[in-house]
Amino acid sequence: MEFDTIAAISTPMGEGAIAIVRLSGNEAIPIADKLFRSVSGKKLAEMSSHTIHYGHIIDPKSGQVAEEVMISLMKGPKTFTKEDVVEINCHGGLVSVNRVLQLVLNSGARLAEPGEFTKRAFLNGRIDLSQAEAVIDLIRAKTDRAMNVALGQMEGRLSKLIRRLRQEILEILAHIEVNIDYPEYDDVEEMTHTMLLPKAHYVREELNKLLQTSQQGKILREGLSTVIVGRPNVGKSSLLNSLVQENKAIVTDIPGTTRDVIEEYVNVRGVPLRLLDTAGIRETEDIVERIGVERSRQVLKEADLILLVLNYSDQLTKEDENLFEAVNGMDVIVIVNKTDLPQQIDMNRVKELAKDHRVVTTSLLEDRGVDELEEAIAALFFAGSIEAKDATYVSNTRHIALLNQSSRAIEEAIEGVKIGTPIDIVQIDLTRTWELLGEIIGDSVHESLIDQLFSQFCLGK
Ligand SMILES: Nc1nc2c(c(=O)[nH]1)N(C=O)[C@@H](CNc1ccc(C(=O)N[C@@H](CCC(=O)O)C(=O)O)cc1)CN2
Numbered sequence: 001m002e003f004d005t006i007a008a009i010s011t012p013m014g015e016g017a018i019a020i021v022r023l024s025g026n027e028a029i030p031i032a033d034k035l036f037r038s039v040s041g042k043k044l045a046e047m048s049s050h051t052i053h054y055g056h057i058i059d060p061k062s063g064q065v066a067e068e069v070m071i072s073l074m075k076g077p078k079t080f081t082k083e084d085v086v087e088i089n090c091h092g093g094l095v096s097v098n099r100v101l102q103l104v105l106n107s108g109a110r111l112a113e114p115g116e117f118t119k120r121a122f123l124n125g126r127i128d129l130s131q132a133e134a135v136i137d138l139i140r141a142k143t144d145r146a147m148n149v150a151l152g153q154m155e156g157r158l159s160k161l162i163r164r165l166r167q168e169i170l171e172i173l174a175h176i177e178v179n180i181d182y183p184e185y186d187d188v189e190e191m192t193h194t195m196l197l198p199k200a201h202y203v204r205e206e207l208n209k210l211l212q213t214s215q216q217g218k219i220l221r222e223g224l225s226t227v228i229v230g231r232p233n234v235g236k237s238s239l240l241n242s243l244v245q246e247n248k249a250i251v252t253d254i255p256g257t258t259r260d261v262i263e264e265y266v267n268v269r270g271v272p273l274r275l276l277d278t279a280g281i282r283e284t285e286d287i288v289e290r291i292g293v294e295r296s297r298q299v300l301k302e303a304d305l306i307l308l309v310l311n312y313s314d315q316l317t318k319e320d321e322n323l324f325e326a327v328n329g330m331d332v333i334v335i336v337n338k339t340d341l342p343q344q345i346d347m348n349r350v351k352e353l354a355k356d357h358r359v360v361t362t363s364l365l366e367d368r369g370v371d372e373l374e375e376a377i378a379a380l381f382f383a384g385s386i387e388a389k390d391a392t393y394v395s396n397t398r399h400i401a402l403l404n405q406s407s408r409a410i411e412e413a414i415e416g417v418k419i420g421t422p423i424d425i426v427q428i429d430l431t432r433t434w435e436l437l438g439e440i441i442g443d444s445v446h447e448s449l450i451d452q453l454f455s456q457f458c459l460g461k
Pocket residue numbers: 077078079080081087126
């Protein structure tokens with residue numbers, strides 16, 4: 001495909017060592033040649049591809065030197081966009097890089113939209129849609145693990161699997177076509193059955209395996225929503241501060257200190273947590289505190305993980321018991337805090353209430369037990385699924401939705417065969433599965449969706 005030539009600053013706005021103005025398109029090299037004076041006097045157009053050159057940017061109007069640069073020359077199609085790409089490496093300062101961009105735009109390039117370079121890599125067929133989406137995930141990755149998942153997807157791991165499953169479906173559809181077109185086969189029904197079912201089962205299983213990774217994949221991207229709950233003054237805000245290793249939440253000895261939900265992101269042994277500190281739960285006359293308590297109950301419902309905090313030097317109350325009730329069926333770690341003070345709590349009763357959840361004792365005042373808590377969080381997250389290096393994860397909400405729909409469509413095809421639905425109806429379900437999977441890699445997506453996806457990128461990407 002042929003597009004106009006785009007340009008943008010591809011490095012962050014601010015002072016740095018180097019800043020890059022990137023150009024892509026048919027005119028990238030001629031435009032750069034209008035501005036660049038190499039030391040050798042040779043034009044970029046005459047130089048060989050994938051080389052870098054020292055020289056100056058000259059303002060064509062004044063003939064003055066505008067900047068001292070290095071230019072990377074990359075001729076298509078072996079480039080990021082598959083088009084001719086020129087990267088002007090400027091001194092890292094806002095004036096310098098903007099001056100060069102301005103000259104480039106005056107010389108015939110158009111300012112790129114956010115994500116437009118990556119969009120061209122997609123439109124020109126170097127990467128598919130799921131690979132392009134992985135580029136955003138990679139930039140936004142907050143942990144090593146999240147980055148590795150994105151890198152795998154960028155290299156086409158998910159795409160490869162999706163393509164293989166689509167191929168399987170095509171083969172089933174081909175068998176059906178043959179059987180429909182040659183009605184002289186007398187046991188058409190039986191033949192389709194034996195041909196179709198094993199392949200369809202295989203596709204269904206692979207889809208479901210992939211969907212099982214989505215929970216972990218999504219958490220890797222967005223963080224495990226972790227809510228700290230407990231009665232007033234048990235040390236919830238102290239716990240948040242201790243996990244983020246900063247005094248983010250106000251801690252006082254006054255019960256009812258925290259009133260709003262406080263949110264912080266933290267990486268605990270490779271597990272990204274979205275930590276939420278809440279108002280202590282109790283019956284109260286104070287109207288502001290009551291609203292806070294109500295919010296605590298709300299966020300509780302949407303949590304992936306609950307950190308339920310108790311006071312070691314206080315007896316269990318009805319409120320504590322009610323909390324255990326409220327988090328029934330969720331992932332919970334019980335924390336018994338203030339072990340530096342004399343024991344009042346009945347630990348046997350705590351263990352009874354905790355059932356099979358982990359119980360960790362801490363003294364946040366003396367910084368004790370936090371290691372064990374972190375270990376418990378990591379163990380829970382990676383439970384049973386020691387992360388296989390070659391696992392393919394799905395983490396993107398759009399992909400998960402499409403996989404769910406595909407899984408339902410293939411299920412309908414399988415059910416159809418089993419109950420003897422006419423084969424052309426089964427064919428429709430199979431075709432739908434094939435199309436839905438195609439949307440993941442961008443084989444059959446609407447232009448507006450493509451625009452919307454790429455607009456999430458940063459400028460210059
Ligand atoms: N200076 C600079 N650094 C950068 C980028 C860039 O665009 N410029 N990238 C931007 O994100 C990333 C690197 N990603 C890239 C991906 C593919 C190709 C590329 O040219 N692919 C061709 C040819 C490969 C080859 O030489 O054989 C291809 O796949 O056909 C280049 C960069 C990170 N670092």
